[in-house]
Amino acid sequence: MPRVDEAWTLGTFAGNGDPRSSREGVMDLGQLKRHWNAFGKTDPLWAIIALPDKKGNKWDMDEFFDRGEAEIGSVMAYARQLPVSFRSRRALDFGCGVGRLTQALTARFDELVGVDVAPSMIRLARRYNRHGRRCRYVVNGEDNLRLFPSDHFDFVYSNMVLQHMRPAYAKAYI
Numbered sequence: 001m002p003r004v005d006e007a008w009t010l011g012t013f014a015g016n017g018d019p020r021s022s023r024e025g026v027m028d029l030g031q032l033k034r035h036w037n038a039f040g041k042t043d044p045l046w047a048i049i050a051l052p053d054k055k056g057n058k059w060d061m062d063e064f065f066d067r068g069e070a071e072i073g074s075v076m077a078y079a080r081q082l083p084v085s086f087r088s089r090r091a092l093d094f095g096c097g098v099g100r101l102t103q104a105l106t107a108r109f110d111e112l113v114g115v116d117v118a119p120s121m122i123r124l125a126r127r128y129n130r131h132g133r134r135c136r137y138v139v140n141g142e143d144n145l146r147l148f149p150s151d152h153f154d155f156v157y158s159n160m161v162l163q164h165m166r167p168a169y170a171k172a173y174i
């Protein structure tokens, strides 16, 4: 099991350096999944927001989730200023972790889906969920989001997920 300290080495995708090096050109997400899954079992909240004084499971849950509310509040205020409109029915939180942002999105959307590569994170997201069936959490170990039909979501949000991947990965999801 990797040490939690390794969280911030994820961007390098330790290995031979080629994220698409597995057979048939399929993205090898195994290592990524193992790393995040381990963090989900050891120090999940710190692995998500790595403030030095929160290391060792020292995050206060309310404080952690309050940050999610504040973030989504700002994002939605910004979105309102844009010359676009979208329905408020369904939203996707890609790389949802323990559901910090998924839950906050309930302020604006009826149904939320949080998707994550790590089963341990999804287990916690389900445990911490305060919105019943409005928030659904799904493990996705694929290098795409084809488990959802096209145009299924009115809004897709993702924070602190795609920057850990090389652009080729991110494009595959988008």
Ligand SMILES: C[S@@+](CC[C@H](N)C(=O)[O-])C[C@H]1O[C@@H](n2cnc3c(N)ncnc32)[C@H](O)[C@@H]1O
Pocket (backbone or CB within 6 Å): 029, 032, 036, 037, 047, 048, 049, 094, 095, 096, 097, 098, 099, 100, 101, 115, 116, 117, 118, 121, 140, 158, 159, 160, 161, 164
């Ligand atoms: C830094 S955490 C951010 C969690 C959440 N977005 C938040 O801000 O609270 C990154 C999350 O992205 C997930 N993740 C990383 N790569 C992923 C992928 N390819 N597909 C889905 N989830 C992924 C990790 O398992 C982890 O839970």
